[in-house]
Amino acid sequence: MTVILAPPYLTEQARHDWELLQRQTAAASPFEPAAADLLPEPARRWILRTIAPGTPLRRAVVLSMRGTIRLGSWRRFHATQVLLPLEGFVWCASAYLGLLPVHGYDRYRAGTGEMRWRLLDAFPVMSGMGPDITRSAAGRLACEFVLSPAAALDPRVRWKPLDERHAMAGFPVGGEDYEVMLAVAADGRLEGVTMSRWGKPDKGPYREHLFGVECEGETTFDGFTLPAGIRGGWWPGTARWAEGEFIRFTIGDALFR
Template sequence: MTVVVAPPYLTDEARRDWQLLQAATEDPPAFDPAQAELLPEPARRWLLHTIAPGTPLLRGVVLETHGTIRLGGWRTFHATEVLLPMMGFVWTATAYVGLLNVQGFDRYRDGSGEMRWRLLNTVPVMSGTGKDITRSAAGRLASEFVLAPATALDPRIQWKPVDDRQVIARLPVGDEEHEVTLDVAPNGRLTAVTLCRWGNPDQSAYHSHRFGAKCEGEVAFDGFTIPESFRIGWWPGTKRWADGEFIRFSIDDALYR
């Protein structure tokens, strides 16, 4: 299976994660709709909608995306992400500030999170490591399991119904259990994902904030139907959403592994 080449600006550790997280799923079984029968109704409905019968249950994915990100103002960007739910991710991107570019990555694997961003790959813009960055990155990883839907069948995930549209997935990342709420339309389409995520979006001390994504449209790759576009940020569903939203993107390609 072809490995997606890492961008040149990754650190040695991020490059190692990039390679490890692209490992192919070993002997993936084919999806049988009966596997979803014991899930709470919204989760069952979503899974039957998002995975076609007979699809190999591949656990990881490499995503190509484009959109806008808030860096002072809204800036265009394109990105590649290697994602293996509950294990780790490396998200790399190039954003454009006028004629200049900002390049860098966010990553999490094996209990370690990091961000590193540079203007023209030289001037530091933003970087960080440590327990707060790690804990925040772990929350992001927990929320992104919906982009690799086969993860939903992992026995480590505990499901709890809320009502006829919402269901909570409790899944382990690092040393914590994260409760991720999925909002599922009557036809099985995923419309929103929310959780409490560690962070400091108001530039104060780190603590838990409401975080989430609004999902729009759909696109299919390799037997998986996932949202096509996302609006992501802090405090969804509140008056602070306009200030908390910081990224909007669409998926151009998804390679499941």
């Protein structure tokens, strides 16, 4: 299977992660609906809607998306992301500050998170590494497992029911355990995902904040049905959502590997 080439502005380490994370899933067995029988009812409904019977359970995915991101004000962006749930991601994007292009990436793999953004590929706009960036990136990875639904059947994922619409998924990322709550409609549509994530959206010190996404519509690729549109940010479902929301995008393509 052809490797999707990395953008030219990636560092050597980010390029290595990009190539490693999109390797084809070994021995991807076809999905059998009975495999969802032991999941909590909301998660079972979601899996039966989101994975067509017989679909190879590939977990690595390359996503393309476009939308708006809040960088002071709302600005248009387009991005490509390599995602392997529970293992890592590299999200590469391009946006504009006025007429000037900003390129960069966020990444997490093997216990290390990083962000690196440059104006005109030369002048630093925002960069960071270290324990706080890593912990926040690991939380993002945990939240995004729903973009590769086969990951929900990974034996490392521990499911528990909450009520008729909500189920909790718990699993390890980078040596820490994370819990992610899914909200699922009666027909199996994924409505949203929330979790406690490390960050500093209020400009204070790093600490845990409510984080999540709201899902809109559906789109299908390679037998997997994903949310067509996503709105993400801090404090979803609260009075601070308008303040905390920072990204809105639609998924244009998804290649499962």
